[in-house]
Amino acid sequence: MSFTPNARRLGAPRIARRALSFCAALLFAGGSAACSDENPFLSPATRENVVRTFSVWTLTGSNPSLPAAMLFTNLTPERPQVLSNGSVNFEVAFDLTGDGKVRVIPARALVPQSPAGAPIVGLLRSNSAFSALTRAPERGYTDDSTMVVGVNELVLVRLASAGCIYGEPYYAKVAVDSIIASERRIVLRTLVNRNCGYRALTEGLPTT
Template identity: 35%
Template structure:
């Protein structure tokens, strides 16, 4: 007698649905973009020797500057060291989560079309200067990814101004908060 395994019809339906999702798009877990990428500016103040009420960090998920005295949920922070260097700190360099990362770029802000997948610095600060461009990978989040899992978001930043007197840095930025997308061009992303 030959015993043939039988596939549960409900399991077969779920497997078929999963296969359709995987086969139907570039990134089966990304969903569709619903938020437009827009260019904006923000100013951050050094972690040290500035009033605590001023934002020293940035959250890609919120597309917003963050005060570090109210939360540690940010993707990078800014400070000026004792030698006067302007530094961007991924949270891992401050003893926090190592998921977010920063990557210096050798291209102009406008030339960067997509965020790289690898080589993000997560455990040490990076020095920046006027006109320096860098990419940030956020901490993974379920925000706007309800059925797809946790994904990082990506943003590109250009240092517009460094101000030693105010101990501040002004950044031009474009952040893509769509779930699973790495496109860094203005408008509704397709990838």
């Protein structure tokens, strides 16, 4: 089906008006969820952002029954593995370098030829403090490449394979709170915005 230039000019404003009308209707009805203040085409946010702390153990040199990775989309620590259906059960794995820093390893860097494919994970280093960074950048991420960070350093994560209907990513921030070298354990502080396409990295129900 083809569109004339006039149809194209008329179509976009009409769609925008419908999206804005939908948001207005939600607000008029007194609903607690609202459309994104920045992008009226995003679905209303339904999941609150919460700061959580997790312990993971190193990929090498630790008990193989202990979690050494994170599945951020489910907020669960996991031991990396390829599942029976060919997919993987994690998005980012962790290990220690020889000088005691944390190696952050996206799934595709660890399992480049997973039979069912591994999720696309973008990483971006930030010089901000965990609490000071309130919004994830939209660009600048490096997909599926390992990164090394130290204690109190912050990494932004873009999860492009979050399962959103229109392919919007989830965004997250992760800081290394501490490293217990004797236990091969890494303590992570995280906040994951599990609302499709929303980039706010503050606690509570996001609006953007």
